[in-house]
Amino acid sequence: MSGSFPLGSWTLAEVPELPGGAWSERVAALLGEGARIVTAFGRRDGGDVVASAILQPASGELVLVRGRIDRALGYHALTPTHPAMHVFEREMHEQTGVRIAGHPWLKPVRFEGSAPSAMAAYPFFTLQGKEVHEVQVGPVHAGVIEPGAFRFMCLGEKVHHLEIQLGYQHRGVEALLLRGDPRAHAPLVETIAGDTSIAHAWADCAAIESLAGLDADASTDRGRAVGLELERVAMHLAGLAGLATDIGFLQGGSTYGRLRTTAINTSMRLCGSRFGRGWLRPGGSRAMADAALVDVVRANIALLIRDLAVINDRFVSSVTVRHRFVGAGRLTSEQALDVGLVGVAARASGVNLDQRSLGLGAYREHPVETVTDPTGDCWARALVRIREMDGSLAWLRRVFADATELASVQRPVGALAAGSLVVSTCEGWRGEVVHALETGPDGVLVQHKVQDPSLRNWFGLALAVRENEISDFPICNKSFDLSYCGHDL
């Protein structure tokens, strides 16, 4: 395995295509053995649906279960026994129309094309009783919040159930990515979720390079990882600033916000974009720094480390901050594993899941410690961010201690291999980003599946706010910090 993150590459002629029943049984068997579902998706092929499930056993490499399912006949849903499959089955049903028998709630994940009627078939749940009231927030929000409909079913101030309906930002990303030369898609991929530009670009570049038979070299990997860790630091700072602002903790809000500027300006100096746009391209990493700029970067990292130590201490030791966050929006490890959470939200519920921990590529020489917290409340999600940020800055300091310069690398990318499926992952700041690219017999892309961690984690938020105060929803929401556009595609 080359590169910094798990990547699976299969020549499809060599992979057996199981019929519906056998496919779901095989997936269930692997899940039963303790493997984790990474992604599952389908594609229409005549009257059939070609389904792919990617699983990750404890060893870390990716396993493919490929199926050819009759659309009308379908298969028995995996969701009732393996709830982590729920969003994948909903999405597959929405995108391919395959029959999934026994699925409890096949509500569309997003508004697909011109058929919003499917969404109308699944109205919001209702709760009845004298003391019950419902609160609808969105889909149009105040300010610059992206659209999403939240329906709270409350008993007084207590939330009994929250239903989140998304899809308003559906832009047809996956269809758009099938047009034109996939090797030129990086600028588009960077805009799938603007706050995760680098992680999405990396997952996409790694997949393209694998299809083109190009092995990532150490220098490219290191350059990309610098971008990814800067993105993580910047977004964790933004998240903490948001959390502090939401509880009215002025010092946290202003200081974390100020430091975020230092982090994104460092990216600006290295690649010309504060959000890391243009940093990654297939075959290359274009951030550049000479000795003088490396000194600037070192100074910025030192400043972040110095000032963060002060504000982190303020944040963690403030009684009122702790009072707001401790116990709010608690999610147990069992719940997190059940619904298949990834990233910060999973680790804050004690799930040891960080693709960087495999120690591949850029993380081999300078490993990053996986941060977990067993409690699963808003406080845990804030602490995990703080500690991950510290880890990323320590990693950056070690990398720049050795480096005297950061070279821009660009190697030619050849034609894509025909009849292949590549699934690549990248541990972005929010969690695991997955891109799956499949080429047809002529080497043309037939499917480009994009998966932002938000797709899986939104349901975690809905679970976390149950039996919480409705007034604590904003901080629960901010502690997950999920993307609408990354989910809606």
Added chain:
Amino acid sequence: MTLPWTLAHLVVLFASPILVVGIINRTKARWAGRRGPPILQTYFDLARLLRKRPVYSATTTPVFWVAPYVLLATAAVSGLVVPLLGRGAPLSFRFDFVFFAYLWGLGRLALMLGALDTGSAFEGMGSSREATFATFIEPAVFLCLGTLASATGGATFAQMLSFHGVDPAMVVVRAGCVVALTLLLQVESARMPVDDPTTHLELTKVHEVMILDHSGPDLAAMEYGAALKLAIGSALLASLLNPFGAQSPRWVVAAANVGLWVAVAVAVGTIESTLARLRLNAIPRYLLAALFGGVLALLASVWRAGGAT
């Protein structure tokens, strides 16, 4: 009260909301390492709102647009009974503090009815929270003011609040009242840690969510009315802390009151800069501190009365 002092009182009353909010915001900005908005920013905001045309939803009835002006009128009249400049107020009569408390109560009722009139789930929640908090703070405030009245033998705000010498029991009575009035200020003016005046989160707000649907001059009346209550509440605290009594020249009392007023505004800004907002379900417990202050004041006054006989 002589005419010049009455005029001074009125000028101070109507200018103070803008200045007090300005000082609080400037204090918060300094704590955050920012330069902060101009002291007169509230004035500019109000002037901008007054130029706008209000928008009314089809759900609302006249209650909705009357509410802001009831709030504004009650707040303005309540400012006439409070000794803003230390000694005496333009409107002063026996038990005027009861009149004061129910003027604020009437303003709050108008605010809540206006919010409920929109039919919005958010504003309903805000009203419910406002009513809950008021239930906790009102008895404590009456306990305190009643105790203060009986301990000082005064029946008007001006008499009750003026300084009566250093007497240990009296210090405890006044300290209890300071606690209760500080919490009253935080509840009535929607300040931290009870409510966050700057938050944009509809689900967490109390006061701000109740004025969500108001716009233009109506919103200006709401904002100015709320700022008036904040300024008057701060002035009450300043008078209570004022160490200059009947023996001092009138201008000294007034100057000390204004100085303490600014100090109270700075203190409010500092509290907001260093504390996070309390969790909503913890606020009633926090407000019990006001009741505790009241009980303390009562005990001290009983002890003092016993000592006197």
